[in-house]
Amino acid sequence: NAGVTQTPKFQVLKTGQSMTLQCAQDMNHNSMYWYRQDPGMGLRLIYYSASEGTTDKGEVPNGYNVSRLNKREFSLRLESAAPSQTSVYFCASSEVRTGLFTDTQYFGPGTRLTVL
Amino acid sequence: GQQLNQSPQSMFIQEGEDVSMNCTSSSIFNTWLWYKQDPGEGPVLLIALYKAGELTSNGRLTAQFGITRKDSFLNISASIPSDVGIYFCAGPSNAGGTSYGKLTFGQGTILTVHP
Numbered sequence: 001n002a003g004v005t006q007t008p009k010f011q012v013l014k015t016g017q018s019m020t021l022q023c024a025q026d027m028n029h030n031s032m033y034w035y036r037q038d039p040g041m042g043l044r045l046i047y048y049s050a051s052e053g054t055t056d057k058g059e060v061p062n063g064y065n066v067s068r069l070n071k072r073e074f075s076l077r078l079e080s081a082a083p084s085q086t087s088v089y090f091c092a093s094s095e096v097r098t099g100l101f102t103d104t105q106y107f108g109p110g111t112r113l114t115v116l
Numbered sequence: 117g118q119q120l121n122q123s124p125q126s127m128f129i130q131e132g133e134d135v136s137m138n139c140t141s142s143s144i145f146n147t148w149l150w151y152k153q154d155p156g157e158g159p160v161l162l163i164a165l166y167k168a169g170e171l172t173s174n175g176r177l178t179a180q181f182g183i184t185r186k187d188s189f190l191n192i193s194a195s196i197p198s199d200v201g202i203y204f205c206a207g208p209s210n211a212g213g214t215s216y217g218k219l220t221f222g223q224g225t226i227l228t229v230h231p
Contacts, residue, residue, distance in 0.1 A: 004158070031217045040125070042204060042221035043159070050217075058218065059209075090158050094217045105219060107158030 002026055004108035006091050012114045013081045021076040021111050023091030031094050032074035033058075033105065034066060036087040043090065049074055081115045088112050120205055122222035130230050135192040137225045139205030148181050148188040149206040149219070159204055163190070195229050202226050 007022045025032065030051045035043040045058030049068040063085060065077045074093075078085060092105040122139045129135060139148070147166055151159035163174050165181035165188060172179050176193045188205055202224040209218040 033218070035221075040223050042120075042122075042223040043219075044221070045209065045218055048218055092158070104161045104164075105217065107160070109156075109158055 004091055004093055004106050006108035006111050008111060010112045012116065014116050015082060017081050018079050021089055023075065023108060024073045025093040026072065027093060027106065029093040029095050032068065033092045034076045035090045035092065036060065037090060038087050046076065083115045086113060086115045120207065120220055120222035122205055122225050124225060126226040128228045129195055131195060131197060133195050135195055135227065136189065137203060138187060138189045139222050140187045141207065144185040145207035147208055150179050150190050151204040151206060153202040153204065155201065197229050197231055200227060200229050
Protein backbone atom coordinates (compact mmCIF):
# COMPACT_ATOMS: atom_id res chain seq x y z
CA ASN A 1 0.00 0.00 0.00
CA ALA A 2 1.93 3.02 -1.30
CA GLY A 3 -0.45 5.81 -0.14
CA VAL A 4 0.24 8.99 -2.13
CA THR A 5 3.06 8.90 -4.66
CA GLN A 6 4.56 11.83 -6.55
CA THR A 7 6.93 12.04 -9.51
CA PRO A 8 9.48 13.38 -10.04
CA LYS A 9 11.18 13.94 -6.66
CA PHE A 10 13.44 16.68 -8.02
CA GLN A 11 13.28 18.85 -11.13
CA VAL A 12 15.23 21.81 -12.50
CA LEU A 13 13.64 23.91 -15.23
CA LYS A 14 14.62 26.97 -17.18
CA THR A 15 12.28 29.95 -17.24
CA GLY A 16 9.58 29.39 -19.85
CA GLN A 17 9.79 25.60 -19.89
CA SER A 18 6.74 23.51 -19.12
CA MET A 19 6.31 20.38 -17.06
CA THR A 20 3.71 18.21 -15.38
CA LEU A 21 3.92 16.94 -11.82
CA GLN A 22 2.25 13.60 -11.34
CA CYS A 23 0.34 12.39 -8.28
CA ALA A 24 -1.44 9.14 -7.60
CA GLN A 25 -3.20 7.68 -4.55
CA ASP A 26 -4.25 4.11 -3.92
CA MET A 27 -6.61 4.74 -0.97
CA ASN A 28 -9.75 5.23 -3.09
CA HIS A 29 -10.12 8.79 -1.81
CA ASN A 30 -12.54 11.19 -3.44
CA SER A 31 -10.66 14.43 -2.84
CA MET A 32 -7.17 15.40 -3.93
CA TYR A 33 -5.13 18.57 -3.44
CA TRP A 34 -1.99 20.33 -4.66
CA TYR A 35 -0.03 22.56 -2.25
CA ARG A 36 3.18 24.49 -2.52
CA GLN A 37 5.51 25.02 0.42
CA ASP A 38 7.80 28.02 0.68
CA PRO A 39 10.03 28.92 3.66
CA GLY A 40 8.08 30.76 6.35
CA MET A 41 4.80 30.49 4.41
CA GLY A 42 3.46 27.11 5.44
CA LEU A 43 1.56 25.15 2.80
CA ARG A 44 -0.67 27.03 0.40
CA LEU A 45 -3.40 25.36 -1.63
CA ILE A 46 -2.96 25.68 -5.40
CA TYR A 47 -5.85 23.61 -6.73
CA TYR A 48 -8.09 20.86 -5.43
CA SER A 49 -10.43 18.24 -6.78
CA ALA A 50 -13.41 17.39 -4.61
CA SER A 51 -14.25 14.37 -6.74
CA GLU A 52 -13.38 12.75 -10.04
CA GLY A 53 -14.20 15.09 -12.89
CA THR A 54 -14.16 18.32 -10.85
CA THR A 55 -11.38 20.79 -10.11
CA ASP A 56 -11.34 24.18 -8.40
CA LYS A 57 -8.89 26.93 -7.63
CA GLY A 58 -7.29 27.28 -4.25
CA GLU A 59 -5.41 30.17 -2.71
CA VAL A 60 -2.57 30.51 -5.28
CA PRO A 61 -3.70 29.08 -8.66
CA ASN A 62 -2.05 31.57 -11.04
CA GLY A 63 0.46 29.94 -13.40
CA TYR A 64 -0.85 26.42 -12.84
CA ASN A 65 -3.36 24.05 -14.36
CA VAL A 66 -4.59 20.69 -13.11
CA SER A 67 -6.19 17.55 -14.45
CA ARG A 68 -8.08 14.93 -12.45
CA LEU A 69 -7.40 12.10 -14.85
CA ASN A 70 -9.38 9.52 -12.87
CA LYS A 71 -10.11 8.83 -9.22
CA ARG A 72 -6.48 7.86 -8.57
CA GLU A 73 -4.53 10.54 -10.41
CA PHE A 74 -4.32 14.32 -10.12
CA SER A 75 -1.64 16.15 -12.11
CA LEU A 76 -0.32 19.71 -11.84
CA ARG A 77 1.01 21.48 -14.92
CA LEU A 78 3.24 24.51 -15.21
CA GLU A 79 2.79 25.84 -18.75
CA SER A 80 5.57 28.45 -18.64
CA ALA A 81 7.69 28.13 -15.53
CA ALA A 82 8.87 31.24 -13.68
CA PRO A 83 11.48 31.59 -10.92
CA SER A 84 8.66 32.49 -8.50
CA GLN A 85 7.42 28.91 -8.92
CA THR A 86 10.56 27.52 -7.30
CA SER A 87 9.09 25.61 -4.39
CA VAL A 88 8.33 22.22 -2.91
CA TYR A 89 5.05 20.83 -4.23
CA PHE A 90 2.92 18.40 -2.24
CA CYS A 91 -0.03 16.36 -3.36
CA ALA A 92 -2.55 15.14 -0.78
CA SER A 93 -5.74 13.13 -0.71
CA SER A 94 -8.60 12.58 1.71
CA GLU A 95 -11.97 10.86 1.90
CA VAL A 96 -14.11 13.89 2.94
CA ARG A 97 -17.34 12.18 3.87
CA THR A 98 -20.43 14.35 3.80
CA GLY A 99 -21.05 16.13 7.09
CA LEU A 100 -17.71 15.13 8.55
CA PHE A 101 -15.07 17.72 8.00
CA THR A 102 -11.94 16.38 8.83
CA ASP A 103 -10.94 13.19 7.42
CA THR A 104 -7.19 13.05 7.51
CA GLN A 105 -5.29 14.43 4.55
CA TYR A 106 -2.50 12.10 3.48
CA PHE A 107 0.48 13.78 1.84
CA GLY A 108 2.95 12.54 -0.74
CA PRO A 109 6.73 12.96 -0.30
CA GLY A 110 6.89 16.13 -2.40
CA THR A 111 8.54 17.37 -5.59
CA ARG A 112 11.38 19.85 -5.21
CA LEU A 113 11.26 22.21 -8.20
CA THR A 114 13.85 24.84 -9.09
CA VAL A 115 13.22 27.30 -11.92
CA LEU A 116 16.31 29.10 -13.15
CA GLY B 117 -8.70 35.48 3.86
CA GLN B 118 -8.12 33.23 6.83
CA GLN B 119 -4.68 33.39 8.39
CA LEU B 120 -3.10 31.22 11.03
CA ASN B 121 -0.14 32.61 12.94
CA GLN B 122 2.17 30.19 14.67
CA SER B 123 4.73 30.98 17.34
CA PRO B 124 7.51 30.62 17.89
CA GLN B 125 8.86 30.39 14.34
CA SER B 126 11.73 28.20 15.52
CA MET B 127 12.94 26.52 18.69
CA PHE B 128 16.30 25.08 19.69
CA ILE B 129 16.05 22.83 22.74
CA GLN B 130 17.96 20.15 24.60
CA GLU B 131 16.82 16.56 24.59
CA GLY B 132 14.50 15.95 27.53
CA GLU B 133 13.04 19.45 27.63
CA ASP B 134 9.35 20.17 27.19
CA VAL B 135 8.13 22.18 24.20
CA SER B 136 5.16 24.49 23.81
CA MET B 137 3.92 26.14 20.64
CA ASN B 138 0.70 27.85 19.68
CA CYS B 139 -1.41 28.95 16.78
CA THR B 140 -3.81 31.87 16.60
CA SER B 141 -6.40 32.94 14.08
CA SER B 142 -8.29 36.11 13.34
CA SER B 143 -11.43 34.06 12.73
CA ILE B 144 -13.19 31.23 14.53
CA PHE B 145 -12.32 27.64 13.65
CA ASN B 146 -14.48 24.63 14.44
CA THR B 147 -11.61 22.20 13.93
CA TRP B 148 -7.93 22.44 14.72
CA LEU B 149 -5.31 20.07 13.33
CA TRP B 150 -1.65 19.63 14.15
CA TYR B 151 0.71 18.14 11.55
CA LYS B 152 4.38 17.25 11.71
CA GLN B 153 6.74 17.31 8.74
CA ASP B 154 9.94 15.30 9.00
CA PRO B 155 12.87 16.59 6.94
CA GLY B 156 12.39 15.66 3.27
CA GLU B 157 8.90 14.22 3.81
CA GLY B 158 5.29 15.33 3.55
CA PRO B 159 3.28 16.39 6.63
CA VAL B 160 1.62 13.75 8.79
CA LEU B 161 -1.40 14.36 11.03
CA LEU B 162 -0.58 14.22 14.76
CA ILE B 163 -3.74 15.36 16.51
CA ALA B 164 -7.20 16.56 15.51
CA LEU B 165 -9.38 18.71 17.80
CA TYR B 166 -13.12 19.18 17.23
CA LYS B 167 -14.54 20.93 20.30
CA ALA B 168 -13.70 24.19 22.08
CA GLY B 169 -11.81 23.44 25.29
CA GLU B 170 -10.94 19.93 24.16
CA LEU B 171 -7.62 18.53 25.38
CA THR B 172 -6.26 15.56 23.44
CA SER B 173 -3.09 13.52 23.89
CA ASN B 174 -1.11 11.31 21.55
CA GLY B 175 1.80 9.79 23.44
CA ARG B 176 4.07 12.62 24.56
CA LEU B 177 2.04 15.15 22.57
CA THR B 178 -0.88 17.10 24.02
CA ALA B 179 -2.97 19.62 22.11
CA GLN B 180 -5.74 21.93 23.23
CA PHE B 181 -8.55 23.65 21.35
CA GLY B 182 -8.78 27.16 22.82
CA ILE B 183 -12.10 28.16 24.35
CA THR B 184 -12.29 31.28 22.17
CA ARG B 185 -12.03 28.94 19.14
CA LYS B 186 -9.37 31.29 17.79
CA ASP B 187 -6.33 29.48 19.11
CA SER B 188 -4.77 26.11 19.76
CA PHE B 189 -1.72 24.86 21.62
CA LEU B 190 0.63 21.92 21.18
CA ASN B 191 2.91 20.63 23.90
CA ILE B 192 5.62 17.98 23.59
CA SER B 193 6.95 16.50 26.80
CA ALA B 194 10.44 15.06 27.32
CA SER B 195 11.63 15.80 23.79
CA ILE B 196 13.78 13.31 21.90
CA PRO B 197 15.93 13.76 18.77
CA SER B 198 13.27 12.29 16.47
CA ASP B 199 10.91 15.15 17.43
CA VAL B 200 12.95 17.31 15.02
CA GLY B 201 10.88 18.72 12.19
CA ILE B 202 8.35 21.37 11.31
CA TYR B 203 5.06 21.47 13.19
CA PHE B 204 2.06 22.99 11.44
CA CYS B 205 -1.34 23.94 12.73
CA ALA B 206 -4.20 23.82 10.24
CA GLY B 207 -7.91 24.42 10.07
CA PRO B 208 -10.74 24.18 7.55
CA SER B 209 -10.47 26.67 4.72
CA ASN B 210 -13.65 28.47 3.80
CA ALA B 211 -12.20 29.89 0.59
CA GLY B 212 -14.71 29.40 -2.19
CA GLY B 213 -17.51 28.46 0.18
CA THR B 214 -17.74 24.73 0.72
CA SER B 215 -14.84 23.21 2.55
CA TYR B 216 -14.36 19.94 0.62
CA GLY B 217 -11.66 19.16 3.11
CA LYS B 218 -9.50 22.13 2.13
CA LEU B 219 -7.08 23.28 4.80
CA THR B 220 -5.43 26.55 5.77
CA PHE B 221 -1.97 26.06 7.30
CA GLY B 222 0.08 28.15 9.68
CA GLN B 223 3.61 29.02 8.66
CA GLY B 224 5.10 26.32 10.87
CA THR B 225 7.36 26.03 13.92
CA ILE B 226 10.78 24.56 13.20
CA LEU B 227 11.95 22.39 16.09
CA THR B 228 15.59 21.43 16.60
CA VAL B 229 16.52 19.04 19.42
CA HIS B 230 20.13 18.82 20.56
CA PRO B 231 21.13 15.43 22.01
